[in-house]
Amino acid sequence: MKDFEKSSKEALCDLLRKVPIIEIKSLEAAPQTKYWAPDFIVEIATSGKSRSLVCEVKASGQPRFVNAAILQLRDYVTAWDIDVTAIVIAPYLSPAARQACREKGVGYLDLEGNAWISFDGVFIDRQVADKPPAEHRELKSLFKPKSAQILRAMLREPAHAWRVIELSEVASASLGQVSNVRTALLDREWGQVTSNGFFLCDPQALLDAWVEAYEPPSGERKKFYTTLHGSALENAARSVIGEQSCGRTLFSSFSAAQWLAPYARVGTHYFYADSEGLDKLIEALQLVPAAKGENVVITVPRDEGLLLDTVEAAPGVLCTSPVQTYLDLTVAGERAKEAAEYLRQEKLTWPR
Incomplete structure (x- = not known):
């Protein structure tokens, strides 16, 4: 010092x-x-x-x-x-x-x-525009998969006062990981402690920082083409997504946003899936690999937490949560950013 x-x-x-x-x-x-x-x-x-x-x-x-x-x-x-x-x-x-x-x-x-x-x-x-490298590293660390599971749980209920053990169980994270996230949020004054526990006092600032540091999830990104379209494609996808006994699949990106806060339709359909869910989607949607001209994109993420952070937008319709859908849209191009902002206005507004 x-x-x-x-x-x-x-x-x-x-x-x-x-x-x-x-x-x-x-x-x-x-x-x-x-x-x-x-x-x-x-x-x-x-x-x-x-x-x-x-x-x-x-x-x-x-x-x-x-x-x-x-x-x-x-x-x-x-x-x-x-x-x-x-x-x-x-x-x-x-x-x-x-x-x-x-x-x-x-x-x-x-x-x-x-x-x-x-x-x-x-x-x-x-004023200097750029953050120093250490600040970038610190923020990226806060939004790594295990920490992100904790943040997603908290952003579902920002006003909820969490005990460390309770949050650890809900987010499937270690007590040490929860404590580290808690400290980082307190230091930035995005979190606050009361006698009832720890809660997010500025979820908007947290989400702003997450967007700035966000990168698409790592994993396999597979492109396909299907002759199905309209209700036939939707029904086939819902039949797979609604049956989660073997393999997990869910709508993501634009496709999730279409259920959560419809803004603009695109010609490509997006999914997250594990390996078994991928196989089921390939069969049900009659998918064939496509080097270009794809109309179905399926991501098999390394972070399994993404497949658990879901909402049921309609019976048998599992989507990535509003937070994850918003994050994915922000890195999907200019047109997606407009859909992202609409989704945020509709589903992710909290009082400051």
């Missing part, structure tokens, strides 16, 4: 030196108080007027830690009689963390280049 604090001081001073009217007078440790003190203070002058920049350094820039720092800084600076500006510094500050700082009038700086500091005649506003 001391090395990062040193880097933070250097980064802030480098930023300030780029503003011609700012003169750095001193950089020193903050005077101790009975309860809490920030990490350091930079004394500056602008056009002969003194100001103190009170800085708190955080090893994590997730909203949970940044909001705590904001409260501590605001309490600390109220005791000062001179002009003071509070600043939060972190390796990387998420857009939500940056917004929280702005709303509370607290400056920020991260080592990726994002900065916002405003006082008197000084206004610094720098």
Whole structure:
């Protein structure tokens, strides 16, 4: 932490030196108080007027830690009689963390280049578009198959307060995995703890982040052609999907959306299936492999959780859940994105 604090001081001073009217007078440790003190203070002058920049350094820039720092800084600076500006510094500050700082009038700086500091005649506003690699890895880890099973369970009932053991059983995940997901959601302030358990307090933000990090499920993607169409194809598919005693099959992507929130029909039908379900679909739909011109696409996913996260849209009609259908549509091309947004409006709206 001391090395990062040193880097933070250097980064802030480098930023300030780029503003011609700012003169750095001193950089020193903050005077101790009975309860809490920030990490350091930079004394500056602008056009002969003194100001103190009170800085708190955080090893994590997730909203949970940044909001705590904001409260501590605001309490600390109220005791000062001179002009003071509070600043939060972190390796990387998420857009939500940056917004929280702005709303509370607290400056920020991260080592990726994002900065916002405003006082008197000084206004610094720098935004970097890309997330650092570590942030991408952390988000992708949150949405890996085992974690995704937990998130899908929670998104079915965002307001439900979960105990760790209960969520572990429902999502078929280990207690350790549930605890890791719980911590990640708390750090980003997408989750909240009450006396009754843990629940999603911002499912919309969670879903937004998932979409940004989402990649199509890994597995075999097989293309076929069938001469069946209309009700004949639908009835044949429903006969297979409704019989789950041997093999699992379900409507996915556009085909699932057509049952959940009809928007636009396409000429291709989409399914998820296991190996036995694949064979049953091939037989019932009279499928022949197609290198091009396919009108049936069946994915055999490696993640078996996708075949369990289902909804019955009508008798004998199993579809991927609204969340999974929405995610799949967002990576299926421009036309699919319109269907995805319609599905989200119809099935995935929760109060913020």
